[in-house]
Amino acid sequence: MDSALDKSERARTRLPQAEHVARVHCPISWPEGDRCLNCHEMFPCTAYGWAFDVLVDAGWSPTDVQALDARTGPWS
Ligand SMILES: [Zn+2]
Numbered sequence: 001m002d003s004a005l006d007k008s009e010r011a012r013t014r015l016p017q018a019e020h021v022a023r024v025h026c027p028i029s030w031p032e033g034d035r036c037l038n039c040h041e042m043f044p045c046t047a048y049g050w051a052f053d054v055l056v057d058a059g060w061s062p063t064d065v066q067a068l069d070a071r072t073g074p075w076s
Contacts, residue, residue: 011057015055018051018055018058021047021048021050022048022052022065022068023068023070024037024038025039025043025051026043026071027043027044051065
């Protein structure tokens, strides 16, 4: 059992999932602060926090992660 290989394989398959999560869990402005568009938790939500960590661990910069939010307006 090569656990190092398992770990990198898991990291590889997690990346596309993390990209998707970071794209759909994005902040919208509410009077009391930013909330997640997808799950309505206060932003950053649990899912976005996970995705952010995965992508930054993989060598992405925080700017790269934020650039996944390709909405044309705050509600689209
Ligand atoms: Zn969310």
